[in-house]
Amino acid sequence: MKYHLPLTQEVERLKPTSLMSKGQREEKEENREKKHENRETTEDGGGGEYLDIEETGNKIKWKDSQVWQSVNDSAQRHLEKLYSDIERVHVKLIDKKALSGKVNLSTLKIDHHGPFSNIRRLSNTSHPEQNPHFPTEWTVYWEDGSIWKKYEEPLSHDFLAAFEDCTQEHVFELRGHLYTMDFKHSLIYNHNTGNSHTIQLRPTYRSPLQMLPQLWTIPSSASDMRYPPTSSIPGEDPTDGYSGPYPAYWIKRPEGSVPFVQEEVLPSEAAYHNIYTLFHKSLSEDKVLLLSVHRIRNDFLWQKYCSQKDLMSQSLSAQEKLRLQKHLFHSTSAKRLGFTCQIKFDTHLSGSHMYGRGCYFTVRADQADRYAQAGKGGLRHMFLAKVLVGKCTRGKKHYCQPPQTESGSKCFDSCVDNVASPNIYVIFNSYQCYPYFLISYKLLSDPVVLDD
Secondary structure (H helix, E strand, O other), X not given: OOEEEEOOOOOOOOEEOOOOOHHHHHHHHHHHHHHHHHOOOOOOOOOOEEEEEEEOOOOOEEEEOOEEEEOOHHHHHHHHHHHOOOOOOEEEEEOOOOOEEEEEOOOOXXXXXXXXXXXXXXXXXXXXXXXXXXXOOEEEEEEEOOEEEEOOOOHHHHHHHHHHOOOOXXXXXXXXXXXXXXXXXXXXXXXXOOOEEEEEEEEOOOOHHHHHHHXXXXXXXXXXXXXXXXXXXXXXXXXXXXXXXXXXXXXXXXXXXXXXXXXXXXXXXXXHHHHHHHHHOOOOOOOEEEEEEEEEEOHHHHHHHHHHHHHHHOOOOHHHHHOOEEEEEEEEOHHHHHHHHHOOOOOOOOOOXXXXXXXEEEOOHHXXXXXXXXXXXXXXXXXXXXXXXXXXXXXXOOOOOOOEOOOOOOEOOEEEOOOOOOOEEEEOOHHHEEEEEEEEEEEOXXXXXXXX
């Protein structure tokens, strides 16, 4: 396991961030304690599960049977991404027993009875001097009919300052009108017109790439002290013509009977940045959440792939060699992951045969996502594979291998949907593709799995 820490060792005191006054928070804590005291004790510790969402950077914890536990990285990022969206109102939560509950993000209260009886969110300060590396960034909204609108500076700054000082009411004047910001009831009141509007605070979500300048990776053991380079490495650019040992040299060779190993790609690496950008080029960050990227090292498959690359490179011009290899997406299921990483891409399991009976790869991630099969908790997997496309022709349903070229001396290397501008490639030889990167992701609309 790898840990990411801020460059500073300062620890900030966490402050509640729901729109409640100091007195209301204290009253709520007292009621919660009384509720705990009056609850009958059962074999599992009594009562339901208590969920606590806590942000220190992107840190979230939850409480099960009155014991605080760290939420897995997937759940904390999923929750924070949803909570940062003012249009999101309800979120479904699922625990390890597949029991579910629903939380209202506007009120931070549990709507449906289930394994969770309460929820709260804690945050560090947003003051840039007190917390220079991970200040919480907030946006203040007011509801105009059914539309949420942002308060701009300097009003937003004044509201946040009053809120963090635990002020129950903040009075201010704007354009000749007198207003009261009521934090206790989440309302803003116009004294001149008598109108009131609902207000909300929501945090700004920051992806791993946005947090990168403030993160420092610490290895989990002394054996992990070999850091991957932050710049591009030979062999991972599909056009560099590399044909040699496995490029990610710092990843240990597979040992024993296990033919492959997988190693997480760190956000600090150039490869992560390139994959993140390419993946979200067609799959919006408002729709999906990229959870992790792993390299797959299988020396047997890599040698077979390189041998095939050398064979196909013969008699090619310099420009043709640049077009020989591509990085393409291929969706898969959790059940097929092991087979692909251990043995090969199966060219006989295609669910579609529109362009031939082979293994299908796509230029765009959203096209591959259409065939993704969600596993437990909605987790989806997709390869960004190295593929030797070579010379291609338009495919047909009945093809079991590429047809012969015009000269008749040999066959094409692959089939495509459109020769002029291919989006789909069909490969019939499994050694023409290598499962180099494995991407794991979820749809934001999926339930949040708290302890997957």
